[in-house]
Amino acid sequence: MDTLSTAHSDNFVVDESNSVEGVEGVEGVEGVEGVEGVEEDDGYKPLTKLNNIITHQLYKEQYKIGGAKAKLKDAAIPYSTLAQKLVDQLFGVYSSKAIKSYGEFNDDLVNSPSQVLIRDFYSAEKESKDFVSFSKDLVGILVHRAGQSSGATGGHVFIADFSSGDDEYLLVAVINDEYAIALEEKEDVSNDLKEVEYLNLKGLRFAGQVHVSSWQSGEDRYISFLNGAGDVSSYFKEFLACSGTTSNLKETQAFCEIVENFAKNVLVDGNKLDDNGRNSFIVLVEDFCREKAKAKQELRFQELANAVWPKNPDEFLSVIAASADKVSDGFVPVTKGLNSLVKFQGKTKHWNLVFDRAAIISGQVDLMDDDSIRIRDVPSELLKKLKDEKTE
Helix, strand or coil, X not given: CEEEECCCCCEEEECCCCCEEECCCCCCCCCCCXXXXXXCECCECCCCEEEEEEEEEEECCCCCCCCXXXXXXXXXXXXXXXXXXHHHHHHHHHHHCCCEEEEEECCCCCCCCHHHHHHHHCCCCHHXXXXXXXXXXXXXXXXXHHHCCCCCCCEEEEEEEEEECCEEEEEEEEECEEEEEEEECCCCCCCEEEEEEEEEHHHCCXXXXXXXXXXXXXXXXXXEEECCCCXXXXXXXXXXXXXXXXXXXXXXXXXXXXXXXXXXXXXXXXXXXXXXXXXXXXXXXXXXXXXXXXXXXXXXXXXXXXXXXXXXXXXXXXXXXXXXXXXXXXXXXXXXXXXXXXXXXEECCCCEEEEEHHHHHCCCEEECCCCCEEECCCCHHHHHHHHHHHHC
């Protein structure tokens, strides 16, 4: 049997019959809101409403093309509190990842058949659909795509159909086995050490999700997948029949809003950044992104976070992940879109004012308490002309 370790240190055992059992000494998750209509057991309050979950086995040697195959299960994992916990934690870990890309179905029904399967399963008659057969067909496509990718690896393929609030999701994740040393306590004798095989969900690398409700309501960017180097990300993108549709300019503009919100709200030693700290951070981000824009290079969030917020990169990444603006890791910044970080402008019928953030940092432009703007170091030519106008 395989021991699975999750984000909240809950352990699970998936036996050959595809059922989930608990491991002695594991505590539940406390202090979370439950989901209406989902049975609570052992004091656990579900975060999602689990409809279906199954696991299959994918075999694929990394750094090689071809040779992928799968061992398929004939039954889904029965519903239980532990199965519910597993889905809740898998969904939580996936949602917390900032290094994702977004898109929508590419409409190539011949070369990208997974969207056909998903469209069919989530039709109005979903209740009559066979989830097990649906999952097997999906894994067949996954095997094909994995065989075309040198970066793909084998592992347990979890396919979960669930909802969170009013939103329905399909999540597919490939999780690899790891090993750890556990302490086995015994009464009246010395404790023993033993090796334990487990799944660490925090190390999730291969996963993708379809926001079914957004897709059915006609919204865009309803598919997401974890971004990796090289063909790792393209492998899952192709498996999910995903096509990126958002322009780099829109990605840049949305990202700038996230940066500004982070600078305004982040706490350092319990306090928000002062004006100088906030401006310095934004200028640092803008400089980093502008270099990428000039070189036409992809912006990787992990690299950026390490450079501009080295004291706690994960804090910055968590804000990106939680943002309602779905920004894809790896977009190429556009200089025009970055201007909102450093450029300020406004105009009326009679005047037009434009200045950059450096003018604020240097004290050349300042907002007064009465909402008027004070400008220092006015160019001598303009100053002379204003003085001459006033004299007349």
